[in-house]
Amino acid sequence: MVKDQMDQISKGLEDVNLKWTRLTSIDGEKGILKYGGYRVEDIIKGGALVEEVQYLFLNGELPNKKQLADFQGKIREGYSVPKYVIDAVTNLPPESDSVALQMNAFAALAATMKFKWDKQTDRDVAAKVIGNMAAITAAIYRHTSGMQPLELEPGNSYAESFLKATFGKKPSQQEIDAMNTALILYMDHEVPASTTAGLVVVSTLADIYSGIVGSLAALKGPLHGGAAEAAIAQFAQIGDPAKVEDWFNQNIVTGKSRLMGFGHRVYKTYDPRAKIFRSIATDLVKNNTEAEKMYKIALKVEELGIKNMASKGIYPNTDFFSGIVYMSLGFPLKNDIYTALFALSRVTGWMAHFIEYVEEQHRLIRPRAVYTGPEERSFVPIDRR
């Protein structure tokens, strides 16, 4: 009996369909990622602003110009967050983990914002949260770099406003485009660990902010969002393209470490997002010597990784080159800021899944566990044990 039940356990919930979705589809064999039926490469080539894609996720269609302007207005409302939310960041030491600081800020919103799941208002709240997330993440970067947070200004686009409030100067068009693309590429990926964690939270009808805290907590781990930072940390540890081969033989071929930024539960081929990050990095690294060195190391690691692991369906994933793009933009390799940038983008995907689930397919997520402990036994009080 227990054996039958044990056989039914899906370890890691592999191949379990948790919900239906209109948001994202992945063909892991062919390496195709689509948002609402649009290939991600076509969205990028078509020059979409990230706000257009955020709108697509929340409303099911791409916006026209008027709808986009209204939506940007709602996002901008979220650029000013209550002071206590920024305090929830700045009251903690500057050495703090950036994703945990995002959790703290969203816990502060969960503690104070009135929220009820409601079809009439869910999307407006979500648009505001997208704005909140930019203000919170910019404040986290500045606080962990020893600077006072700046207010976000409306600017021409979400990516521009975010970069300006982060670095305190007007970004170049190349930087804005790279940030915009990174924000699109990380926006959603069906139901990975972070989205699933948030869905468990909102399935209890807890508020959207608490759902985001749950998602952030799951994103932190090195097997998920933490991989963006872990991948570039491994390039930094190698330190020199000439040392890649020895490092690879000693660490990866021996099975001592996993190659971070490689392998994926769904993709068994080259991740389409990694291809785009790789091509942006090619030009962008020219502005940043350190990032350029990381890029050269990454290319060599990629070559050996593919040679050794492609036969097992293990290829570069989205995190392999994204850290190099972030470093080229000026983000330092510290405090897990790269994972916080992943969350800045993914918060839209999380909320779109929450809304789809709560509005149209809600049921409390409550699985079972197979008991394998002792049979019933008599309780012995502590002084007789």
Ligand SMILES: CC(C)(COP(=O)(O)OP(=O)(O)OC[C@H]1O[C@@H](n2cnc3c(N)ncnc32)[C@H](O)[C@@H]1OP(=O)(O)O)[C@@H](O)C(=O)NCCC(=O)NCCS
């Ligand atoms: C993402 C990841 C957890 C998905 O893997 P999964 O579907 O859970 O598969 P498993 O962890 O069960 O691994 C299956 C096999 O592939 C190997 N493998 C998978 N990814 C590997 C990697 N990055 N480096 C080395 N070996 C890897 C495992 O060692 C295992 O080998 P075995 O069967 O000989 O024991 C895994 O590829 C990984 O750890 N990657 C590194 C972290 C990372 O980049 N995460 C970001 C994902 S977007």
